Amino acid sequence: MWDTITNLLPLVGAALHDFLYGFLPGWLAYLLLGFIFIVILLVSILNTVLAFIWLERRGISRFQVRLGPDRVGPMGLLQPIADAVKLMTKEDIVPAGGDRAVHYLAAVLVFVPALLVFAVLPFAPGVVFADLNIGILYIIAIGSVGVIGVFMGGWASNNKYSLMGAMRAVAQMVSYEVPMVLSVIGVVMVAQSLSLEHIVQAQELPFILLQPLGFFIYFAAASAELNRTPMDLLEAESEIIAGYHVEYSGMKFALFFLAEYANALAVSIIVSTLFLGGWKLPLVPPYIALPLKIFAVFGLMLWIRSTLPRLRVDQLMGFAWKGLLPIALLNIFITGGELLIFKGYPSWLALVNIPLAALILFIWSRLFTIKIRATATSARPAPSARNV
Amino acid sequence: MPADIDGLSLSFWILAVVTVGAAVAVVATRNIFRAAIYLVLSFVTIAALYLTLSAEFLAAVQILIYAGAIAVLLIFGIMLTREQRAGSPSGRLSFPALGVAGLVAFALTFVILGSRWNVSQAPLPADNTVAIADALFNQFVLPFELASVLLLAAIIGAIVLVRGSKE
Numbered sequence: 001m002w003d004t005i006t007n008l009l010p011l012v013g014a015a016l017h018d019f020l021y022g023f024l025p026g027w028l029a030y031l032l033l034g035f036i037f038i039v040i041l042l043v044s045i046l047n048t049v050l051a052f053i054w055l056e057r058r059g060i061s062r063f064q065v066r067l068g069p070d071r072v073g074p075m076g077l078l079q080p081i082a083d084a085v086k087l088m089t090k091e092d093i094v095p096a097g098g099d100r101a102v103h104y105l106a107a108v109l110v111f112v113p114a115l116l117v118f119a120v121l122p123f124a125p126g127v128v129f130a131d132l133n134i135g136i137l138y139i140i141a142i143g144s145v146g147v148i149g150v151f152m153g154g155w156a157s158n159n160k161y162s163l164m165g166a167m168r169a170v171a172q173m174v175s176y177e178v179p180m181v182l183s184v185i186g187v188v189m190v191a192q193s194l195s196l197e198h199i200v201q202a203q204e205l206p207f208i209l210l211q212p213l214g215f216f217i218y219f220a221a222a223s224a225e226l227n228r229t230p231m232d233l234l235e236a237e238s239e240i241i242a243g244y245h246v247e248y249s250g251m252k253f254a255l256f257f258l259a260e261y262a263n264a265l266a267v268s269i270i271v272s273t274l275f276l277g278g279w280k281l282p283l284v285p286p287y288i289a290l291p292l293k294i295f296a297v298f299g300l301m302l303w304i305r306s307t308l309p310r311l312r313v314d315q316l317m318g319f320a321w322k323g324l325l326p327i328a329l330l331n332i333f334i335t336g337g338e339l340l341i342f343k344g345y346p347s348w349l350a351l352v353n354i355p356l357a358a359l360i361l362f363i364w365s366r367l368f369t370i371k372i373r374a375t376a377t378s379a380r381p382a383p384s385a386r387n388v
Numbered sequence: 389m390p391a392d393i394d395g396l397s398l399s400f401w402i403l404a405v406v407t408v409g410a411a412v413a414v415v416a417t418r419n420i421f422r423a424a425i426y427l428v429l430s431f432v433t434i435a436a437l438y439l440t441l442s443a444e445f446l447a448a449v450q451i452l453i454y455a456g457a458i459a460v461l462l463i464f465g466i467m468l469t470r471e472q473r474a475g476s477p478s479g480r481l482s483f484p485a486l487g488v489a490g491l492v493a494f495a496l497t498f499v500i501l502g503s504r505w506n507v508s509q510a511p512l513p514a515d516n517t518v519a520i521a522d523a524l525f526n527q528f529v530l531p532f533e534l535a536s537v538l539l540l541a542a543i544i545g546a547i548v549l550v551r552g553s554k555e
Contacts (some may be wrong), residue, residue: 102422133515134448141448144456148428151463155421163467170464174457194517 008287010126013037037129048294049261050080055295056302063306074116084254092250095158102156104194107252109149113142114262121269122197124286135196136188139270140181143225146259147173150244153256157247164365166245168313170266173225175320180221182328186214186335187274190345200278208275209350210294212357213331216277217324219300226260228305268297399440407433424463431455445517 016036020029054077061068069076086381094103120135130140147170154166188194190201192208199207208215245256250330272278279286281293311319334356338349410430415424431454438447513519524532 074427099419099421102425105425134444137445137448137452141452141456144452144460145432147460148425148455148463151460152425155467167464167467170460174460177456243482 053080089255090250098158099156106153107255111255111259113146114122114259117266176221176224179324179328183217206277268294
């Protein structure tokens with residue numbers, strides 16, 4: 001009984017597979033099956049994104065002691081749907097002097113990688129579209145393509161704020177990709193595999209306990225890649241209006257917006273998979289365990305977003321190159337050393353790694369401060385040097 | 389061309405045409421930003437070619453390094469140049485450049501057609517990521533480390549050059 005519940009989706013999938021191949025020619029059944037699964041995936045992503053948008057707007061209102069959207073539907077639940085309808089009925093504008101083709105292509109090129117990432121994410125035992133043996137590398141590679149779409153959008157808009165937002169986006173995303181990739185290497189070394197399915201199965205103990213430093217680096221770098229608020233310099237409203245998508249409206253803006261939240265969802269799943277044990281949770285079936293973890297991770301992002309103020313550009317770059325990068329290298333070095341000494345990765349190493357991570361983070365935050373250059377021309381007093 | 393066109397060779401020809409077409413477009417397009425985008429397209433189709441050869445590790449690295457990093461740096465460079473909307477002005481050197489490029493293309497074609505390509509008879513490893521790792525870190529560890537030291541020196545050199553002199 002329990003096995004039937006846990007393996008519900010693979011069983012249904014196999015039944016559908018047999019049914020379709022039963023009376024259709026091979027290629028048609030193949031295409032149809034792919035189409036059905038893509039529709040299922042899209043619908044579930046869109047629904048989760050709507051939930052995320054509602055959660056974010058209401059949650060942040062809570063943090064800021066105000067009500068937030070509460071008019072449309074009970075507790076404002078239908079607000080994201082109303083927004084979606086509004087966006088789709090808006091006029092689609094390409095600015096004069098902008099590059100029309102690139103302007104269109106940018107929205108697509110941002111959205112498609114956000115969807116492609118879901119192909120390798122394991123949702124439950126056996127429920128994964130493609131268990132690539134390079135899973136996590138695939139995710140990183142696909143994730144690095146989205147930045148081109150951002151740049152194309154900023155350039156094609158023929159607007160200096162868009163271009164500035166795009167420039168910031170590239171500087172930020174290229175910088176944070178480096179510590180993000182390096183922090184994943186620790187997990188890969190412990191799990192001895194790049195496949196996400198294997199990484200989940202390797203987690204007797206969630207890797208957040210074995211790789212606390214890796215988790216911290218990955219989470220910080222990923223929220224920079226997502227351009228969420230402590231690091232949302234590329235759309236900083238008070239400085240450059242909305243960054244690279246100022247000149248977008250209607251469905252094309254909706255694609256940018258969707259891609260942003262689809263990426264947030266993907267990062268929540270990746271963090272759950274790499275560090276929190278994926279669909280594994282004692283006494284809880286996988287279909288409940290993974291959503292619980294996803295919403296916990298997203299809640300943490302919300303919390304950080306509503307707590308921290310936005311970083312300055314130099315602080316942001318300094319945090320990536322002088323803060324995260326050296327710790328990421330140190331993490332690889334420590335993990336490799338432990339693997340070499342113990343010929344494996346016993347669970348009690350968590351007791352060593354957690355204090356070690358805390359110690360490293362503390363020492364690093366003491367050693368490393370950003371110097372503020374006092375400029376003669378600036379009239380306002382220089383802000384005091386802050387630890388990063 | 390052989391008569392039995394299966395899916396793999398069909399995809400090879402489609403990808404080959406798109407790759408070459410994109411590469412020609414990079415050179416032929418006036419608008420330098422669009423040229424960079426065509427370059428990204430050709431990088432991606434080359435990654436797809438690797439995929440058809442079941443070299444998925446190489447494909448992912450190709451996307452990550454070329455489409456994700458090098459192309460972005462190129463575009464960044466274009467953004468920092470003036471007059472990028474006007475595109476590259478036609479210089480007096482275009483015809484000599486055509487001559488040199490043609491000569492190089494001729495030489496490369498000659499070499500590729502003239503050399504004997506040895507085909508390994510060994511069976512494909514089941515997991516070629518493991519095979520690549522084994523080759524890099526066991527078999528050829530010294531050249532690999534030398535290359536990484538060289539790259540590190542280049543990175544440090546670049547930083548030193550950019551820093552300039554500070555009083």
